[in-house]
Amino acid sequence: MSLNLALSAALSGLQTNQKGLDLVSRNIANVNTVGYTKKIFNQESRILTGVGVGVQVTEISRRVDYGLIQELNLENATLEALSTKSTYYARMQDMFGKPADNTSIAHILTDLTEQVELLALEPDKTEQHLTTVQRAEDVSQKLNDMGDLLQSLRLDADKELERAVDAVNTLLEDIQTLNEEIAHALATGRDGVDLMDQRDQAIQQLTAYVDITTFTRGTGELVVYTKGGSVLVDREAKQLSHTALASFDASKSYGGNDVQAISIDGTDITGDFGEGKMAALLEMRDTILPGYQAQIDELSEKLRDTVNQVHNRGTSFPNLANEYVGTRAFQNTANQQIALDTDHDVVVAIFDADGNQVDQSTFKAEGILSDAAMTDLNTMATNLQTWITGAAGGALAGATVSFNSDGKLEITLNDNTYSLVFRDEDTSAASPTQDDATLFFNADGSGIGTVADDSDSTHSGFAAFFGLNDVYTADRQDWMWDSGVKAESWRPFTAGTLNFSDPTSLIRGQLTLTGTETIEDVAAAINADPTLSAFLEAEVVQENGGVRLRVKHLTGDDMRITQDGNGTALINALGFGVSNAGLSNDLTIKDEIKANPSLISRGTMLYNADTGEYTLSRGDNTTANALAEALSNTVSFEAAGGVPGTTRSLAEYATLTLSRNSTEASTNEQRQEYQLSLVDTLSLKHAEISAVNLDEEMAQLIVYQQSYAASAKVISTTADLFDILNSIV
Secondary structure, eight states: OHHHHHHHHHHHHHHHHHHHHHHHHHHHHTTTOTTOOOEEEEEEEEEETTEEEEEEEEEEEEOOOHHHHHHHHHHHHHHHHHHHHHHHHHHHHHHHOOTTSTTSHHHHHHHHHHHHHHHHHSTTOHHHHHHHHHHHHHHHHHHHHHHHHHHHHHHHHHHHHHHHHHHHHHHHHHHHHHHHHHHHHHHTTOOOHHHHHHHHHHHHHHHHHSOEEEEEOTTSOEEEEETTSOEEESSSBOOEEOOOOSOOOTTOOTTTTOSOOOEETTEEOGGGOOSSHHHHHHHIIIIIHHHHHHHHHHHHHHHHHHHHHHHTTOBOTTSOOOEEEOSOOOSOTTTOEEEEOTTEEEEEEEEOTTSBEEEEEEHHHHTSSOSSSOEEHHHHHHHHHHHHHHSGGGTTTTOEEEEOTTSOEEEEOSOTTOEEEEEEEETTSSSOEEOOOEEEEESSOOOOSSHHHHOSEEEEOHHHHHTTTOSEEEOOOOOEEEOOOBOTTOOOOOOEEEEEEETTEEEEEEEEEOSOOOHHHHHHHHHHOTTTTTTEEEEEEEETTEEEEEEEETTOOOOEEEEOSSOOHHHHHHTOEEOOTTHHHHEEEOHHHHHOGGGSOOBOOEEETTTTEEEOOTTOOHHHHHHHHHHHSOEEEOOBTTBOOEEEOHHHHHHHHHHHHHHHHHHHHHHHHHHHHHHHHHHHHHHHHHSOOHHHHHHHHHHHHHHHHHHHHHHHHHHHHHHHHHHHO
């Protein structure tokens, strides 16, 4: 009986050592195979009825630290997110540059200011007119390029997301296939460890795209979830869905449902991603890039308004201003109304080619506009035309003043020998002083009796209000309105009724608010109202930690949002205004000035106290000086793109944006370098545990070789003993 046990034990030893030799050969053969982990087996004494009968292999396993693998995958996801952002920051840096770079927007704005200062020194030099307008166009072109790049990057990020979704779907299918093969291997007594290596590789590739959580079932199958809890693999592989847009512009946002969500079976899981490439692409597309767009749009708006406000006070004499085309479009000039404030009037004068006054009067004196009651825009145009055609002894009888088909004010003298000039004056002073008048505007046509109560908004300067002598324009409809940036829990605590108008009607729909609604509540109320939702849609747009209420006209028509009745407290609290989203992409120099740079304003209409008349002078630099001062002075900027409201000069705000971009790019690069070092360290630690070590394998090979030889010797000896016993018998 003892010889049988010895033979059995020796045979089990031989088989066990054969298995050991097999594992050593597999490990050595795969020493350079990516993702391969060292295979080991556990052996135990085989016992039969309390008696040891040899050795047996319990299981083949991998030498891995599962906690370390999970940490490595998580840190690799973070590294991939930082690497993805780095690519986009690098492209922004190429366009934005540093504040001191000659091609940066900050430097170009400074160049514009310097050229305007030179214009003030040489107001009659044609070469300086050309250079000044060229610098102004350089500014708008740079803003165009920056805005176009940001939207191009958003499009690239969206397309990358589509490709990432396809890659993730392939990996999920691979993981499910490996799950099935591993479960089958374990169920049929095979080890399946090499399949587990392949599955770990797939999981590692998956975490580069999206951070996940996993657990293993008793069958050996791996269940995969997103961090947000959405199932990706559980006995079947789910399929993610996302189709990229064909184009992007600043009006399109994920919050406004303009961008397709990442979904599983129709369920939006876009918010499930915290790390990995997809999370970085989403952050770039929906937060970082729109944030910079908002900043340069804010800069573009303040540049346009600052320059145009001053430029509209001036004149380009000796160039004769015998034709004006406004830039502000009105919806219903028969019912929309304006009025002047009590302390200001508008002087309107006709000059000859030498700058001498031919005729002059004021709006209040001629009944063109009043401070006592509102005047509709058509009546104002008619009154102004009546005065012009009767002025200068009837020499301008062919002059016309009207609103064109776009709702913009057009003034044409139809005579190239005269010039028409406007000048706002403070009439409360002892002598006429140039100062912008306040215009009260009744946009919705509703009124309750007084100028102040009828007014929906106030504006500074007659010519500036109509945009008669603008420098910067943008060919775009006022079809989209934004609130200011608010916290998600913010409430106006001011009740009121909002009027919504478009070319169909000056009050096409209304919404009454109690003042306790959040931005989300207001958007929901607009979309739930059948009258409003027939021509409008409301969105809540995320903007770097805050939200904006965005209202769009469904067919892209001009619209207005006003407050019904007395006061504008609710409108002011919401911060509602025509959206400047994408303004930087559209900003340009007015065609007339681009075609003839000498139309840039240098002087203004001057009052001669001795003669009581107004004159124009080719050497006057009043407006040029004022423009240079305005470009250097501080401007109040609204909160935009994560930058809080601030007061800075235009160049300083541009520098702030560039510095912010440079700092964020540098911080991301530093984090990427640290993360790369961390991942390398964890990878090295993982390799120390799981990688095949040839020295170890050679040592094991000798052990198994000797054990195998010893087991064989026992078998040989036992066989000899059996032969002896047989010979005795």
